[in-house]
Amino acid sequence: xxxxxxxxxxxxxxxxxxxxxxxxxxxxxxxxxxxxxxxxxxxxxxxxxxxxxxxxxxxxxxxxxxxxxxxxxxxxxxxxxxxxxxxxxxxxxxxxxxxxxxxxxxxxxxxxxxxxxxxxxxxxxxxxxxxxxxxxxxxxxxxxxxxxxxxxxxxxxxxxxxxxxxxxxxxxxxxxxxxxxxxxxxxxxxxxxxxxxx
Amino acid sequence: xxxxxxxxxxxxxxxxxxxxxxxxxxxxxxxxxxxxxxxxxxxxxxxxxxxxxxxxxxxxxxxxxxxxxxxxxxxxxxxxxxxxxxxxxxxxxxxxxxxxxxxxxxxxxxxxxxxxxxxxxxxxxxxxxxxxxxxxxxxxxxxxxxxxxxxxxxxxxxxxxxxxxxxxxxxxxxxxxxxxxxxxxxxxxxxxxxxxxx
Numbered sequence: 001x002x003x004x005x006x007x008x009x010x011x012x013x014x015x016x017x018x019x020x021x022x023x024x025x026x027x028x029x030x031x032x033x034x035x036x037x038x039x040x041x042x043x044x045x046x047x048x049x050x051x052x053x054x055x056x057x058x059x060x061x062x063x064x065x066x067x068x069x070x071x072x073x074x075x076x077x078x079x080x081x082x083x084x085x086x087x088x089x090x091x092x093x094x095x096x097x098x099x100x101x102x103x104x105x106x107x108x109x110x111x112x113x114x115x116x117x118x119x120x121x122x123x124x125x126x127x128x129x130x131x132x133x134x135x136x137x138x139x140x141x142x143x144x145x146x147x148x149x150x151x152x153x154x155x156x157x158x159x160x161x162x163x164x165x166x167x168x169x170x171x172x173x174x175x176x177x178x179x180x181x182x183x184x185x186x187x188x189x190x191x192x193x194x195x196x197x198x
Numbered sequence: 199x200x201x202x203x204x205x206x207x208x209x210x211x212x213x214x215x216x217x218x219x220x221x222x223x224x225x226x227x228x229x230x231x232x233x234x235x236x237x238x239x240x241x242x243x244x245x246x247x248x249x250x251x252x253x254x255x256x257x258x259x260x261x262x263x264x265x266x267x268x269x270x271x272x273x274x275x276x277x278x279x280x281x282x283x284x285x286x287x288x289x290x291x292x293x294x295x296x297x298x299x300x301x302x303x304x305x306x307x308x309x310x311x312x313x314x315x316x317x318x319x320x321x322x323x324x325x326x327x328x329x330x331x332x333x334x335x336x337x338x339x340x341x342x343x344x345x346x347x348x349x350x351x352x353x354x355x356x357x358x359x360x361x362x363x364x365x366x367x368x369x370x371x372x373x374x375x376x377x378x379x380x381x382x383x384x385x386x387x388x389x390x391x392x393x394x395x396x
Contacts, residue, residue, distance in 0.1 A: 018309040022220035098309050103364055107305040110368050111216040111296050121368040152377055155365075159374050163361025166301060167353075170308050170319040176357050179350055187385040 001057075005043040007033045012054045017101045020108045021051055051105070052119060058101055059123045066130045077138035078185055081131060085161065089177050092168060099169030103162045124162075128154040135188075144188050157184055199255075203241040205231045210252045215299045218306045219249055249303070250317060256299055257321045264328045275336035276383055279329060283359065287375050290366060297367030301360045322360075326352040333386075342386050355382055 001009070011033040015024055026047055030037055044050040069084035092099065102123050110117035132154035138144045164180035199207070209231040213222055224245055228235055242248040267282035290297065300321050308315035330352035336342045362378035 020218075020220065020306045020309070022218065022306075023310070099305070103361075104305040104309075106364055106368055107297065107302040108218045108220075111218070111302075112221070117368055121365075124365065124368065153381075155374070156377050156381055159361040159365045159378060160358040161361065162364050163301075163357040163359065166304055166360050166364075167319075167322065167357045170304055170315055170322065176353070179354050180357060183351075183354055 002043065004035055004039050008035055008040060008043065008050070009054050009057045012050060013058060013101060014095075016051070016054060017095060017098045017104065020104055022108065026050075048115075052115070055102070055105065055116075055119055055123065059126065062123075062127060063130070066127060070130050070134050076143060077134040077141065078143055078189055081134050081157070082181065082185060084131075085177070085181050089174055092165070092177070093174060097168050097172045097174065099165040100162060103165055104169075124158050125155075128158045131157055138189075143190060145190060148188065153188060160184060200241065202233055202237050206233055206238065206241065206248070207252050207255045210248060211256060211299060212293075214249070214252060215293060215296045215302065218302055220306065224248075246311075246313075250313070253300070253303065253314075253317055253321065257324065260321075260325060261328070264325060268328050268332050274341060275332040275339065276341055276387055279332050279355070280379065280383060282329075283375070283379050287372055290363070290375070291372065295366050295370045295372065298360060298363040301363050302367075322356050323353075326356045329355055336387075341388060343388060346386065351386060358382060 008029065012024070012029055015029060015032065024047075026037075026040060030040060040050070044053065065087055066084055069080045069087070072080055072083070075083060098104075102120050105116065106120040106124075110120060128151075132150050135144065135148065135150035135154055139146055139148060139150060160180050161177070164176040167176035168174060206227065210222070210227055213227060213230065222245075224235075224238060228238060238248070242251065263285055264282055267278045267285070270278055270281070273281060296302075300318050303314065304318040304322075308318060326349075330348050333342065333346065333348035333352055337344055337346060337348060358378050359375070362374040365374035366372060
């Protein structure tokens, strides 16, 4: 990506994570990125096109991190899931616990804009599909029950994470993220002869 | 509440659920509620004050519904929780699956406005406290393990519901809500001698 375009996308991601889409002014973005207005309209048709490209860049970044984790066979499958979310949590910490950009934009925009709604839902689906490969591997090795519906449970994991990310944004703390992940992983894992198959 | 004020609050709730706070124009609100501008500024200092009062009204409504459910001893405690969320889901359906106003405003505003952040977090905490009384009752009657941390688990329930509500908004469907609630309730309940104590 052209370095000016990259700078705009990076700055846009930071600013929209904090303040959302509607309150973001293009001029404020240009000022923050030290880019002249002409460059913005060279790279993007308008603010909406810009936001779609920010979401695409965000999604690509998540896919890279997630693909690296889910294919890391040096760890058991459920540990790969934990490792991925630890990375995400570490990023949230660096950002000051502002939660998840997709959750924020999904809430703000999906009630009035079907293009954003579809793009953000697609992002979540693509994350769930990747997580499902870990759950399928966990099923194969026997660390979760053979009766687990891995498509449903990977989607549920994404959803519960998003709720915890919102609460993390509200409390400026990682506690909701840790609580959610601990609960999910301990409730899905077969931990011993007295464990449930849920 | 004065009927004009009530009409503005009701309309504001509907409009903010769909489009959020920043994109809501006071004039559009006045037009939708058929109220002259002077009346708005008679009842509210400004748009921000208005939104705070909408959130208070929303919170009161949730408290009423929730209090009615959690004190309904004609049902076992976990069934009271299910009954409450069934009501909420029914409301989401009537609204066209737009999710939860608190989740939407929490995402949109809490990164830049500490007053909204605190008010919305307080709303979630007050809901979790009420749900906790059901979990405590479930513990007393033995339908969940005596080792469950009910404060943590009631907070987790609110968070997971919020994530499912976001996904429901994105997919315009109740499926994520049902999946979340079924999973939560079945994983926390003691269902038989082979169940886990998670």
